Amino acid sequence: PDGAVEFCNINALPLTDSLSLAFGTKIRRVTDKPRNPLNQANKKELTRIAFFKEKLVSGDEISPIIDLVDGQVHFYSPIITNAMCLQCHGKPESQISTSTLSILDKLYPKDMAREYQENEVRGIWAISFKENN
DSSP: OHHHHHHHHHHHHHHHHHHHHHHTEEEEEEBSSOSSGGGBOOHHHHHHHHHHHHHHHHTOOOOOEEEEETTEEEEEEEEEOOTTTHHHHSOBTTTBOHHHHHHHHHHOTTOOOOSOOTTOEEEEEEEEEETTO
16 A cells, blocks of 8 residues: 555646546546645536445445536446555555555645445546547
């Protein structure tokens, strides 16, 4: 996990930006509890996150949401935690190791992306592109 935190800190945004450029899309991973403030969900995305959380809690089937607005396709799909996620997003000291916590604290001083459990909505993929792309 220590290496993954450092890798994500350096590469996560450039990777999604390069894919966006390559495919003529806008690709974002956003959340209501960001580790990186650049991943804070906007108002529309927050409503999508809340919707997916409600669906997950109620046990309903979760499917991506696709909106078509003014020739733009907006795709939203949840990011749901599993055991591996908790090594960086779980409970400090018990699920997140001391060394990983140290790196997280150094790289993300305003980190809000902790205390998750398995099978929770951590955020969403928000992807948009021209309808005829």
